[in-house]
Amino acid sequence: MKQSGTIVLLVLWLLCPAFRCSQGHTETTRYTGEDRPRVYIDLEEIRQRGTLEALLGYNSLSYFIYRGEPMGYDFELLQMFANYLGVQLHVRVVSDPDSIYHYLNTGKGDIAAYRMDIKKTDRKKARFTVPIMEIHQVLVQRKPLGWEKMPDDEIEKKLIRDFTDLAGKQVHVRMSSSQADHLFKLIEENNITLDIIPVGWDITEDDLIRMVAEGEIDYTITDENIALLGSTYYPNIDVATTLSAPQGVVWVVRKNAPLLYESLNEWIVQTRKSMEYNLVYKKYFKNPKQITRWAQSDYFSVTGGMISPYDSLMRKYAVTIGWDWRLLAALIYEESGFDPSSCSWAGAEGLMQIMPLTGLRFGAYDLSDPEQNIRAGVAYLQWLDSHWADIDSSERIYFILASYNAGETHVRDAVRLAEKFHADPCTWKNHVERFMLLKSNPRYYNDPVVSAGFCRGSSVIRYVTDVLNRYRHYVQRIPT
DSSP: OTTHHHHHHHHHHHHOHHHHHHSSSOBOOOOOSOOOOOSOOOHHHHHHHTEEEEEEOOBTTTBEEETTEEEOHHHHHHHHHHHHHTOEEEEEEBOOHHHHHHHHHTTSOSEEEOOOOOOGGGGGTEEEOSOSEEEOEEEEEEOOTTGGGSOHHHHHHTSOOSGGGGTTOEEEEETTSHHHHHHHHHHHHHTOOOEEEEEOTTSOHHHHHHHHHTTSOSEEEEEHHHHHHHHHHOTTEEEEEEOSOOEEEOOEEETTOHHHHHHHHHHHHHHTTSHHHHHHHHHHHSOHHHHHHHHHOTTBTTTTOOOOTTHHHHHHHHGGGTOOHHHHHHHHHHHHTTOTTOBOTTOOBTTTTBOHHHHHHTTOSOTTSHHHHHHHHHHHHHHHHHHTTTSOHHHHHHHHHHHHHHOHHHHHHHHHHHHHTTSOTTOIIIIIHHHHHHTTSHHHHTSTTOSSOOOOHHHHHHHHHHHHHHHHHHHHHSOO
16 A cells, blocks of 8 residues: 555646645635736537536635535536536635636636626626626624614614714725725725725635624625625624625636637526526525524534544544545545445445445444444455556556445456557546446447446446545645
């Protein structure tokens, strides 16, 4: 297993651009000035590539991880659009709007689902879609001490409802944000003085709302939808003071991607009328009890940073095979959703869905016990790694994951088919993967070089892809 650590590093390097730039942190590199397209990637190229590269903010509205599952209003809509195009969604988290155009125009992103204050000069850099929704900007302030026992009219008297009443007060906003820009406009229009305290991009809107709720600061301004979510976490804040007219929330694409732009606009117009969109909208804006459960959970990545109750066990045993524990977590989520009582129709049990004979082989006598199950599953992964030692470490993870899902013999069949039909038997993408898919075709599963017969290869390919995609999400937002 000496090369297993190398596998993880190379997977991170090859499959997860965000790791190369941030190694698990939000990208905050700032780019300013004119930035024109340096690549040509339009709808056809995206479909040929098979992935939609999306830029997202990280907060309790746009994108987060809850109990191991990527979630968020913008994330789910982007996933819907990627499904509509028939491609995989890849997410890159950014926190600085000045970097959006750079990432789009250098091909590191195709779509930015990011709230920005669009200036005239920005329209030279990118295209802006029709609105995906409309929002206001609102003031976030604390309710008075003892508000729980006060009548509503008494609470109301102690809250700011007119912008001019902020005169002389401190308001914290993220620098160069749409909120800061709007605040300066309001100051000019109303001819008042107040103390604007800019904060860095490492402070999120969620952080500012929490700081108001906990008394660290008195006021901030943020988008209404994020503020409403925040008010479900912190009932002592008020977000009812509107400071702007309705503003359209738009997505952004490269200037030289007209077909993507047209397709996206058409999709937005149609989707906003659909039942699927309404369900997503209600999930994030009309379900305060669910939102409160997220916010109070240790497994809510915005505040908790844990994936599951078994993080310490995954860390412990991942070390024994040189894996990043988050890769092991992605596999376990795919197997059982972190449910230790899970049992498949075939009799596989527990977190890593171990067959009883395999469990006995690797020393697990009670597969419902999380530690025994993970220990046996990791030992099996180690065994698979040794059996694919002839595959280069940069490719081996695909073969290991496929073998874990379908069994090593089916993957060996695909390797032999690749060799027979002059593909590269040591490369997964477009080579062994293709013959894995063909193992559901009688012409191939009856071939003399095949020993294990039929296999639903599409499920195996999807399994490998889903585990590695989930791993990408974990790398960006879950600490090592």
